[in-house]
Amino acid sequence: MTTPAPIAVALDAPDLETAARWAGLVTPHVSTVKVGLELYLRYGPDVIASVRGASGVQVFLDLKLHDIPNTVAAAARAVGRLKPAILTVHASGGSAMIQAAVEAAPNTQIAAVTLLTSLSEADLARIGIEGAPVDAARRLAAIAVGAGAQALVCSPREVAAVRAEVGPDIMLITPGVRPAGADTQDQARVATPEDALSQGADLLVIGRPITGSADPGAAAAGIAAALRRVSH
Numbered sequence: 730m731t732t733p734a735p736i737a738v739a740l741d742a743p744d745l746e747t748a749a750r751w752a753g754l755v756t757p758h759v760s761t762v763k764v765g766l767e768l769y770l771r772y773g774p775d776v777i778a779s780v781r782g783a784s785g786v787q788v789f790l791d792l793k794l795h796d797i798p799n800t801v802a803a804a805a806r807a808v809g810r811l812k813p814a815i816l817t818v819h820a821s822g823g824s825a826m827i828q829a830a831v832e833a834a835p836n837t838q839i840a841a842v843t844l845l846t847s848l849s850e851a852d853l854a855r856i857g858i859e860g861a862p863v864d865a866a867r868r869l870a871a872i873a874v875g876a877g878a879q880a881l882v883c884s885p886r887e888v889a890a891v892r893a894e895v896g897p898d899i900m901l902i903t904p905g906v907r908p909a910g911a912d913t914q915d916q917a918r919v920a921t922p923e924d925a926l927s928q929g930a931d932l933l934v935i936g937r938p939i940t941g942s943a944d945p946g947a948a949a950a951g952i953a954a955a956l957r958r959v960s961h
């Protein structure tokens with residue numbers, strides 16, 4: 730029996746049955762399943778138990794909270810009761826907001842999203858984030874860790890620089906992961922699973938390259954095997 734790979738499969742499914750089926754297929758191969766806005770807004774808290782299933786796989790709740798500190802604290806407290814292993818907030822919400830989430834959900838790792846991986850350098854410039862994305866990612870990472878975030882979400886292209894900024898103890902989570910030659914779809918700042926891992930990511934978020942496959946279990950197993958080759 731091999732150790733599950735450090736992959737969070739994004740269960741971005743249109744319905745609960747599909748999400749639970751995908752979770753069942755991938756959990757022998759991966760450490761984590763991720764529930765995002767699509768499922769949570771449709772089904773609410775029940776979705777967590779459904780995808781956790783009998784395997785008890787770690788659940789990552791990707792709600793990307795972004796509001797005033799009092800509101801984020803209340804939201805983090807509410808979902809913290811569901812015991813997700815990880816909950817996301819936007820780092821751009823600022824120190825007080827991140828700290829409020831950390832204090833409100835003490836049994837969940839708060840992961841601050843630096844810059845969405847769907848944004849290109851040109852997109853970022855249009856919203857006032859000029860220059861190389863890595864500079865803003867590092868700045869946001871430092872703010873988030875200073876506010877108590879135990880994890881960060883960043884592009885695999887920026888993960889080495891973010892690691893240099895925050896040190897070895899912070900969990901670095903990278904979406905924007907595509908196997909070589911795969912369609913990047915709406916992702917802009919991407920890398921392969923092997924590169925993300927070798928650049929220092931602790932947990933790779935992968936959705937459609939697995940769930941869009943005819944056999945999600947086999948797709949997850951294939952990427953997990955490729956990652957094992959990198960780490961040996």
Ligand SMILES: O=c1ccn([C@@H]2O[C@H](COP(=O)(O)O)[C@@H](O)[C@H]2O)c(=O)[nH]1
Nearest residue numbers: 739765844845846904905934935936937
């Ligand atoms: O910067 C971010 C933050 C979160 N995500 C989420 O990750 C998955 C990626 O899915 P793919 O199908 O592999 O593109 C998705 O749930 C996003 O909401 C992100 O992509 N980028």
